[in-house]
Amino acid sequence: MTRHDGKQASAPSAPSAPSAPSAPSAPSAPSAPPIRVLGLGGSLRRPSQSETALRMALRGAKEAGAVTELISADALRLPLYPSPDMATDPKVVALLAAVRRADGLILASPAYHGTMSGVLKNALDYLQYLADDEPPYLDGRAVGALSTGDGTQAVVQTVDALRSVVHALRAWPTPIGVAIHEAGRTLQDGEVSDDRVAELLRAMGAQVVEFALARRALRAAAP
Numbered sequence: 001m002t003r004h005d006g007k008q009a010s011a012p013s014a015p016s017a018p019s020a021p022s023a024p025s026a027p028s029a030p031s032a033p034p035i036r037v038l039g040l041g042g043s044l045r046r047p048s049q050s051e052t053a054l055r056m057a058l059r060g061a062k063e064a065g066a067v068t069e070l071i072s073a074d075a076l077r078l079p080l081y082p083s084p085d086m087a088t089d090p091k092v093v094a095l096l097a098a099v100r101r102a103d104g105l106i107l108a109s110p111a112y113h114g115t116m117s118g119v120l121k122n123a124l125d126y127l128q129y130l131a132d133d134e135p136p137y138l139d140g141r142a143v144g145a146l147s148t149g150d151g152t153q154a155v156v157q158t159v160d161a162l163r164s165v166v167h168a169l170r171a172w173p174t175p176i177g178v179a180i181h182e183a184g185r186t187l188q189d190g191e192v193s194d195d196r197v198a199e200l201l202r203a204m205g206a207q208v209v210e211f212a213l214a215r216r217a218l219r220a221a222a223p
């Protein structure tokens, strides 16, 4: 048979013989839910250098087997904590739901005058809603921190400040934190152009997953 494009169409294949019924298989163990890693941060600048770095860190988490989610600066434009009606604000509700389902987090901020952005700090203050959760706050979860800046000093301070918040929220800062100084050289047009920085970011993402898996194994082994 000739098709409209002039090529020969393949003949219809003969019906295949019915296959033998397969032996009943043993019931398989229920598969564990995926590790979920949530990235929070960036800025409204386009492209945002800190968001670009955050995406690379999340890529590392994904490569390590996690399902990843990103809440970027636009979705972090929350009313100033505390505000009337904040509990029903759709962005607050979405943030808290995403944090509650996360097994680990990655925080990203541009350095603003030597520390994290007000937008990210305000969003983190909303985690006060997790105070009465069981476990409370970010207990038992690893959190990676990264910062980008034009200069050389503030990014280190910003990573430290993020880690201080992580400690206050009872989480575990990852051994790797990524302070990207003179970020314009490394993060251009929404890409991480320096392989070493990209590798560090991915390794930090992988550490968040590694910790979550270790915690899960520990809990499973607990009497």
Ligand SMILES: Cc1cc2nc3c(=O)[nH]c(=O)nc-3n(C[C@H](O)[C@H](O)[C@H](O)COP(=O)(O)O)c2cc1C
Pocket: 042, 043, 044, 045, 047, 048, 049, 050, 051, 109, 110, 111, 112, 113, 114, 115, 148, 149, 150, 151, 152, 153, 154, 155, 183
């Ligand atoms: C208000 C403001 C304050 C800043 N303060 C610092 C600073 O203290 N140190 C620094 O290295 N860069 C500083 N920067 C530069 C940003 O941190 C830098 O450009 C960052 O990589 C931008 O990230 P973004 O593209 O995600 O917004 C500042 C920028 C702004 C807008």
